[in-house]
Amino acid sequence: MAGLKRRPGRYESWGLSLLGLGLFLGVWQVLAVGMTAGPQVLPAPLAVIETTRHLLVAPFAGHTLLGHLAASLQRFGLGFGLAALVGVPLGLAMGRFGWLDDLVTPLFEALRFVAPLAWVPFAVLWFGTGIGGPVMVIFAGAFPPCLVNAYRGARQVEARLVEAAQTLGAGPLRIIVEVLLPGALPAIVAGLRVAAGLAWQSLIGAELIVAGAGLGFVMVQAQSSLSPQIVMAAMAAVGLVGMLIDIALRRAEWAIRRQWDQLA
Amino acid sequence: MKDIRFDGVGKTFTTRGGAACVVLHDIDLTVQAREFVAVVGPSGSGKTTLLRMAAGLDQPSAGEVRVGGRRVTGPGPDRAVVFQHFALFPWKTVRQNIAFGLRCQGASRARQTVAVDRYLALMGLDDAADRYPSQLSGGMQQRVALARSYAIEPDVLLMDEPFGALDAQTRTVMQEELIRLSRQEPRTVLFITHAVEEAVYLADRVVVLAHDPGRLREIVDIGPTRAAEAWNTRPIHEVMELPSFTHLRTRLWRLLRDQIRPGN
């Protein structure tokens, strides 16, 4: 009603999504089979699915597909968790203390335009190519939205709630934990979702360059061994897992927003 | 129990354009320990500003505010504030809201429970203990706010139009409850209101502020009449029909009207 575009019904919507996916796969299949260049340039979707099934049981470049996925997820979890653990409290504190805001903001504003992948040389130099290097690159990708959303969320918490807490004897730490954090929670979770997407993207980027396992590593190895189906299988896995992460966090965001709207 | 002393207090705000705006000028006022002083005055005469300076939420531009002999420099739990719009923490239950100040003081679990239960009973909130503020009526929310402030056993209570957001009936009930509460637990109270009747019914003394700049116009003594006619033990509608009450009300109303009338 409110929107300008007409929303299709729920089943219609599902149907259209499936149709889009089917069309995409169909055109892909026709192109792959019909092209003279052959599977070395564009593997057919069915071949990719077959390869994926194979990779689930047979190791490639040291691990099965799930093994590589686990390596990637571990780095993702560490980098993303670290970014949230540092970014959210720092953002909340910046929303509370003007001096901290002044101290951090200029530096942050300059650094956040440096693409996460630009940190790769230093990440390798400082933390190596195992876990540390990629984790630092992910951290660089995920940190800004964690900080920015916590900061904006904290600034939007009503001043009188902070004042009420102050007059009841709450110190700075308690105000951050018990007033700003819950008050900013919907904004924070929205930020975490964006951060997770960026973290996952930078992870794969980092693994293309460093690491001895992981989905990005699989792509590089497959490319050098001239197996485009494997590259595509890894790409599909990246897309699928990224989507699942996003769906999970989107649900969390909805749930919290709905609950908070009820409380407001 | 502590007193509140305003000594030559002035407040000047600088507007965004850089112009100075004198909101309060040379206020000398002492609220004795255990005294209930109401402040009335036209909108914009600086009532809220006066209260915020006693709370430590604003600093005077001239003079000083002392509570219990000590100069006020910031908010503290010896001075609880009750705000017009309650300022309850929406994500905390009634019980958690009331316990907040006690937790800030590091009170033991047992002491918290005892105090919270006592105020729940005193304010008739037993059934609402585990509800969230959004699930309560305005009157109940303000009861929670009162309980939250009383629970930390402050020396001084600062109330800024605490019943201003309530409907007429609820308001009357709350006025009676406040009288009952102050009889059971006398505190030093500074009470801001728009409503002359409310001021006469509740206060020992009523301070009338003049407008532009806000300054002391007159102080009307209610205490002797209240004591002589035992207002505190009689229902509000009965008190409001007493000749002494209507006389005081009319006198205050005249004083106030002189402030509001243009050109004065």
Ligand SMILES: Nc1ncnc2c1ncn2[C@@H]1O[C@H](COP(=O)(O)OP(=O)(O)OP(=O)(O)O)[C@@H](O)[C@H]1O
């Ligand atoms: N932070 C501020 N910056 C600039 N001006 C302010 C600020 N706070 C209050 N004022 C101005 O000071 C004057 C007095 O405000 P105050 O809120 O104390 O009045 P009040 O008597 O409580 O009014 P009301 O009865 O409407 O609540 C107003 O003109 C207001 O615009």
Ligand SMILES: [Mg+2]
């Ligand atoms: Mg006011």
